[in-house]
Amino acid sequence: MEIDLLRRLSNAFGPPGAEEEPRGIMREELEDSADEISVDKLGNIFFHKRGEEGYPRIMLAAHMDEVALLVTHIEDSGFLRFQTLGGITSHVMPGQRIIFRGRQRPIKGIIGTKPPHIMTEEERKKLFSIEELFVDIGAGSLKEAEEKGCHIGMMGVFDVEFTELGGGYVRGKAFDDRAGCAAMVKAFKALKGSPYNLVAVGTIQEEVGLRGARTAAWQADPDYALAIEGTFASDVPGSKPHEISAKLGGGPVITIADNSIIAHPKVLRTLIEAAEAEDIPYQFKKVPRGGTDAGAIHLTRAGIPSGVVAIPCRYIHGPASVAHIDDIENTARLVEAFIRRISTK
Numbered sequence: 001m002e003i004d005l006l007r008r009l010s011n012a013f014g015p016p017g018a019e020e021e022p023r024g025i026m027r028e029e030l031e032d033s034a035d036e037i038s039v040d041k042l043g044n045i046f047f048h049k050r051g052e053e054g055y056p057r058i059m060l061a062a063h064m065d066e067v068a069l070l071v072t073h074i075e076d077s078g079f080l081r082f083q084t085l086g087g088i089t090s091h092v093m094p095g096q097r098i099i100f101r102g103r104q105r106p107i108k109g110i111i112g113t114k115p116p117h118i119m120t121e122e123e124r125k126k127l128f129s130i131e132e133l134f135v136d137i138g139a140g141s142l143k144e145a146e147e148k149g150c151h152i153g154m155m156g157v158f159d160v161e162f163t164e165l166g167g168g169y170v171r172g173k174a175f176d177d178r179a180g181c182a183a184m185v186k187a188f189k190a191l192k193g194s195p196y197n198l199v200a201v202g203t204i205q206e207e208v209g210l211r212g213a214r215t216a217a218w219q220a221d222p223d224y225a226l227a228i229e230g231t232f233a234s235d236v237p238g239s240k241p242h243e244i245s246a247k248l249g250g251g252p253v254i255t256i257a258d259n260s261i262i263a264h265p266k267v268l269r270t271l272i273e274a275a276e277a278e279d280i281p282y283q284f285k286k287v288p289r290g291g292t293d294a295g296a297i298h299l300t301r302a303g304i305p306s307g308v309v310a311i312p313c314r315y316i317h318g319p320a321s322v323a324h325i326d327d328i329e330n331t332a333r334l335v336e337a338f339i340r341r342i343s344t345k
Helices: 003-011 020-030 121-125 142-147 175-190 211-220 265-277 293-297 325-342
Strands: 036-039 045-049 057-063 068-074 080-085 097-101 106-112 134-136 155-158 163-166 169-172 197-203 224-232 306-313 321-324
Touching (some): 003 325, 020 036, 020 175, 057 211, 175 306, 197 211, 211 293, 224 265, 265 325, 321 325
Antiparallel strands (some): 068 080, 068 155, 080 134, 097 106
């Protein structure tokens, strides 16, 4: 796995509905490997690999968007009020750095709260609601904020730079699902020249309801589908053994069931067989929560046999995640092995 690809994808600005940057990076990476590249009306990007007749068409899906903030009000004092796009919990937000795309240029700020010095004892103990938070962009008035390029509907993401932590560990924003995008790119490249039929899709707006995957699957009309995700790893102090859904270094995480899908038996069985045949370490998602693009894909048209393989990432939907490069590499290997195996069943 080229660290530079993950770095660029992680650092890219891509809130739901504004996925241009990650889409451009994926196009650049796969323009020499795909037989055809297209972008639909909503912004999903399709990479087609046309193989030989008689093999099934397999769809891969990795979403390009990330959790984000949407500006809904600008105070007369220049502070920004916002709502979240995707599942960001308010307890991780105070003090976090945010970067917006303003009308003229990027705008940086920080999520602020009332100073603890003037909070009551009760206020110190409770979690802040989104309605109590605001973003300070260094503006003293509504006019100053607007002169900086602020506007209602402006979107922002966590302002975090990708960093290598050593020993294969990496830290960055949006590993859900830029790590999945990186694994999909690597698997697609590895299958160049093979006889298999494949369409890899960078999907939009997963974080706000699996929206791009639904329309993408309708267009692709595949025989099988696999969502490639970044999933929550809870291998941290304080987690009980039965609460550890996945752990870093344990390999790709195979979903049996979550809130959006029960994996199709053939897809699930093929993932397990491929991992064992290729000696790829793997683990199961032990806490069946959350949802992925597969939840929308498998209900499209008359139904599409689908499954999920994911990269374990700590602290997803927060400012930054931690992952291990070996898990991303092994996820790409498993996706490739799955395609080869299910294409010949």
